[in-house]
Amino acid sequence: YYRREAANLAELRVLLVDKSERDHQSHGVVMRLREQLATLATDGIVIKVVEVPPGPPVLSTLVAEVYRDAFVDEQTHSHAALQLAARLQQE
Structure with a gap:
């Protein structure tokens, strides 16, 4: 990923x-994933699930990001x- 700034991103x-x-619509998938993945976001782990806005060409893309603080192994x-x-x- 070209914008990644560190090995932990x-x-x-x-x-x-x-x-x-x-x-299910992509928005519903995003909402369920956010709720279900919230349990993983502990001990310095940050998970962001976003829906990329449609545009030409229209794609149904989801982005899920898993971050960690420097103290997380x-x-x-x-x-x-x-x-x-x-x-x-599974989705």
Whole structure:
């Protein structure tokens, strides 16, 4: 990710299937993910789930970011990121 400033920062982008092929709108997916991933945001871990505004071409993209404070170990950070990726895969 070109804007990452440190090794403890990362961004994960997820492209949803077309809305005709899924049961929920992208905004609903974002709201559920925020609630479900809040439990991972402990001990200096910050998770942001945002919906990229539509524009030409219209994409249903979600961005999930997992941050950690300098005092959080890399293993905890990686574990949170893997749990996030697993949850996104379920969606």
